[in-house]
Amino acid sequence: MTSNGNVGMVVFGPVEDAVREQMSMCQSAEDGAVAVLCADNHLGYSMPIGGVIAYEGLVSPSAVGYDIGCGNCAVRTDATLDQVNVPALMDDIWRVLSFGVGRKNAVEVDHPVLDEIASCALGFQRGLAQMASQQLGTIGSGNHYVDLFVDAEQCVWVGVHFGSRGFGHKTATWALAQAGATDQSMMAAPVVIPVASELGQQYLDGMARAGRYAYAGREWVVDRVVKMLGAHVTERVHNHHNFAWLETHDGRDVWVHRKGATPAFPGQRGFVGATMGEPAVILEGVDSPVSASALYSTVHGAGRVMSRTKAAGKRNRKTGEVLTPGLIDFAAVQQEMRAQGIALRGAGADEAPGAYKRLDEVLAYHAGTVVVRHTLRPVGVAMAGSDVYDPFKD
Numbered sequence: 001m002t003s004n005g006n007v008g009m010v011v012f013g014p015v016e017d018a019v020r021e022q023m024s025m026c027q028s029a030e031d032g033a034v035a036v037l038c039a040d041n042h043l044g045y046s047m048p049i050g051g052v053i054a055y056e057g058l059v060s061p062s063a064v065g066y067d068i069g070c071g072n073c074a075v076r077t078d079a080t081l082d083q084v085n086v087p088a089l090m091d092d093i094w095r096v097l098s099f100g101v102g103r104k105n106a107v108e109v110d111h112p113v114l115d116e117i118a119s120c121a122l123g124f125q126r127g128l129a130q131m132a133s134q135q136l137g138t139i140g141s142g143n144h145y146v147d148l149f150v151d152a153e154q155c156v157w158v159g160v161h162f163g164s165r166g167f168g169h170k171t172a173t174w175a176l177a178q179a180g181a182t183d184q185s186m187m188a189a190p191v192v193i194p195v196a197s198e199l200g201q202q203y204l205d206g207m208a209r210a211g212r213y214a215y216a217g218r219e220w221v222v223d224r225v226v227k228m229l230g231a232h233v234t235e236r237v238h239n240h241h242n243f244a245w246l247e248t249h250d251g252r253d254v255w256v257h258r259k260g261a262t263p264a265f266p267g268q269r270g271f272v273g274a275t276m277g278e279p280a281v282i283l284e285g286v287d288s289p290v291s292a293s294a295l296y297s298t299v300h301g302a303g304r305v306m307s308r309t310k311a312a313g314k315r316n317r318k319t320g321e322v323l324t325p326g327l328i329d330f331a332a333v334q335q336e337m338r339a340q341g342i343a344l345r346g347a348g349a350d351e352a353p354g355a356y357k358r359l360d361e362v363l364a365y366h367a368g369t370v371v372v373r374h375t376l377r378p379v380g381v382a383m384a385g386s387d388v389y390d391p392f393k394d
Contacts, residue, residue: 008027008032008033008034008035009023009024009027009034009035009036009037010034010035010036010037010293010294011036011037012036012037012038012039012294012365012366013037013038013039013041013362013365014039015037015041016042016043018043018187019037019041019042019043019048020037021187022043022044022046022047022048022051022186022187023035023037023047023048023051023053025046025189025190026046026047026051026053026060026063026190027053029055029058029060029190029192030055030056030057030058030192032056033053033054033055033056034053034054034249034254034295035051035052035053035054036051036052036053036261036293036294036295036297037050037051037052038050038051038052038260038261038294038297038298038299038300038366039299039303039357039362039363039365039366040260040299040300040301040302040303040357040362041303042303042304042305043186044065044186044259044260045062045065045066045184045186045188046062046063046186046187046188046189046190046191047060047062047063047065047190047257047259048259048260049259049260049300049303049304050259050260050261050299050300050303051063051257051258051259051260051261052256052257052258052259052261052294052295052297053256053257054247054249054254054255054256054257054295055192055195055254055255055257056252056253056254056255057194057195057196058192058193058194058195058200058255059192059193059195059200059203059204059207059244059255059257060190060191060192060193060244060257061172061175061176061179061181061191061193061203061207062176062181062188062190062191063190063244063257063259064172064207064242064243064244064257064259065172065242065259065260066168066169066172066173067163067164067168067169067172067242068163068164068168068169068171068172068207068210068211068214068242068243069163069164069168069207069210069211069212069213069214069215069240069242069243070161070162070163070164070168070214070240070241070242071161071163071214071215071218071238071239071240071241071242072159072160072161072218072237072238072239072240072241072262072270072271072272072273072300073159073160073218073219073221073222073236073237073238073239073271074149074157074158074159074160074222074236074237074238074271074280074282074376075157075158075159075222075226075233075234075235075236075237076151076155076156076157076233076234076235076236076374077155077156077157077158077226077229077231077232077233077234078155078231078232078234079155079156079229079230079231080153080154080155080156081150081154081155081156081379082154083156084148084156084229086148086343086379086380087343087380089148089228089229089380090148090343090344090345090380090381090382091345092228093146093225093228093345093380093382094345094346094382096224096228097137097138097139097146097221097224097225097382098137098138098139099138099139099140099141099144099346099382099383099384099385100138100139100140100141100384100385101140101141101384102166103135103138103140104134104135104138105134105135105136105137105138107137108133109133109136109137109220111136111216111220113136113209113212113213113216114129114132114133114136116209116212117129117132117167117209117213120205120209121205122202122205122206122209124170124171124174125167125171125206125209128166128167128170128171131166131167131170132165132166132167132213135165135166135167135217136165136213136216136217136220137217137220137221137224138165138217139160139162139221139384140162140163140165140384141383141384142351142384143161143301143351143383144160144161144162144163144383144384145159145160145161145162145273145276145381145382145383146158146159146160146221146225146382147159147160147273147276147280147378147380147381147382148225148343148378148379148380148381149279149280149376149377149378149379150376150377150379151374151375151376151377152374152375155234156229156231156379157374157376158222158225158226158229159271159273159280159376160218160221160222160225161273162214162217162218162221163214163240163242164210164211164213164214164217165213165214165217167210167213168210168213168214171206171207171209171210174206175193175199175202175203175206175207176191178199178202178203179191179192179193179199195255204244207243207244211240211243214240215238215240218238219238222236237269237270237271237282238271239262239263239268239269239270239271241258241259241260241261241262241263241300242258242259242260243257243258244256244257244258245258245263247295249292249295250292256295256297258297260300260301261297261298261299261300262283262297262298262299262300263285263296263297264283264284264285264291264294264296264297264298264369264370265285265296266285266286266287266291266296267284267285268284268285268296269282269283269284269285269373270282270283270284270285270298270370271283272298272299272300272301272359273301273302273359274301274302274356274358274359275302275351275352275353275355275356275359276337276342276344276347276351276352276353276378276381276383277333277336277337277340277342277353277378278302278353278358278359278378279359279375279376279377279378280359280375280376280378281359281363281372281373281374281375281376282372282373282374282376283298283363283370283371283372283373284370284371284373285298285369285370286368286369286370286371288368288369290368290369291368291369294366294369296369298366298369298370299359299362299363299366301356301359302356302357302358302359302362303356303357303362304355304356304357305355305356305357306327306328306354306355306356308350308355309324309326309350310326310327310355311326311327311328311349311350311352311354311355312326312328312330312348312349312350313325313326313327313349326349326350327354328349328350328352328354328355329349330348330349330352333349333352333353333354337381341379342378342379342380342381343379343380343381344380344381344382345380345381345382345383346382346383346384346385347381347383347384347385348383348385351383
C-alpha cells in the first residue's frame with residue numbers, strides 16, 4: 001500500500017496515470033474527500049473500477065455506477081463434487097436461467113421488492129415496475145456469471161455475480177440526467193449531488209431500492225441453482241460493490257462510494273471472483289491501521305488488464321465481419337478449460353483469463369487487511385455468449 005501526493009488518497013498496487021487522474025478528479029469534488037484505489041483498479045466511467053470515495057455532503061451517481069447494487073453471492077452446500085454431474089447441471093443452468101441484455105425471466109418471480117417498486121414514491125421507478133418484474137432473476141452479460149465451485153473439503157458452492165439489471169441502469173441514467181450530466185466519455189468529470197437536496201434524497205432512495213432489487217435477484221438465482229442441485233445451503237456470503245453507504249470513519253459520518261470494491265469491515269466476509277479458469281475466494285476483513293485507511297474496502301475481482309475490444313476484437317454487429325482482430329484466442333481458452341475439467345457454457349474472449357490480472361497477486365497488495373477463509377476452484381461456468389452486446393459502461 002502506498003499513498004500518492006494527494007491528501008487522503010490511499011493506493012494499493014500499480015496504477016495507470018489515467019486511473020489516477022480519474023480518482024483525483026473525484027477527490028477534488030469536495031474538500032477533505034478520502035479516496036482509495038484497490039489493487040484491481042482500472043478505468044471506469046468517470047470513476048475507476050476498484051475505486052472508493054468518501055464525501056461528507058455529496059452523493060455521486062457516477063461513483064456508484066450504472067449497475068447499482070452489482071455484487072456477488074456465494075453459498076456452500078451439503079453436496080460434494082462426487083455427487084454432482086457437473087456438465088449436466090451446467091446444461092440445466094444454461095437452459096433454465098436467462099443470460100444476456102434485456103432478457104426476461106422464463107418464470108414469474110414473486111418478491112416483496114417488486115411490490116415496493118410498484119408503490120414507491122419515486123414516480124419514474126414506479127414506471128419501471130413491469131420491467132423490474134420481468135427481469136428479476138436474470139443474469140445479464142459482460143462479466144456476470146453463474147458458477148459452480150468446489151472447496152478444500154470437496155463441498156460444492158454456487159456463486160453468482162450480477163446487479164440490478166435494467167432497473168438499476170435506468171435509475172442511474174435518470175439521476176445523471178437530473179443532475180445535468182452531458183459528458184458520457186470515460187474521463188467525464190464526476191457527477192455529484194448535495195445529499196441535503198431534494199434530488200440527493202431522491203437518488204439515495206432510488207439507489208437503495210435498486211440495491212434491494214439486486215440482492216433479491218441474486219438470492220433467487222442462487223436458491224434456484226441449489227434446488228436444481230438437490231442440496232441444502234450450509235453457508236451464505238452476500239455483498240455488493242457498486243453502492244454508497246453512510247458510514248463513520250475517523251469520527252466523521254461520510255457517504256462511502258464503492259465502485260467495484262468490496263466492503264471488508266473486521267469480521268465481514270465477502271465473495272470475490274477471479275476469472276473463469278481460476279479460483280475465487282471467500283475473504284474476511286481484519287482490523288488494522290491499513291484497513292482503516294482503506295475505509296475497510298478491498299477488491300471485488302482480479303481487475304482487467306485488457307479492454308473488451310482489445311481482447312475479443314471488433315465486429316460489425318449486423319454482418320459479423322471482423323473489423324479488428326482480438327488478442328485472445330478463445331478456441332485455445334476453451335480447450336484449456338476442458339483440460340482443467342471446467343464445464344463452460346457461453347462466454348467469450350473478452351472474459352478470458354488473459355484479459356485479467358491474477359487474483360492472488362492482486363490480493364497480495366492488500367495483505368494485512370483481509371484473510372482468505374475459503375479457496376474455491378471453478379468446475380462449472382455460465383456467462384452470456386460472445387454474441388451478446390454489452391452496452392453498460394461498468
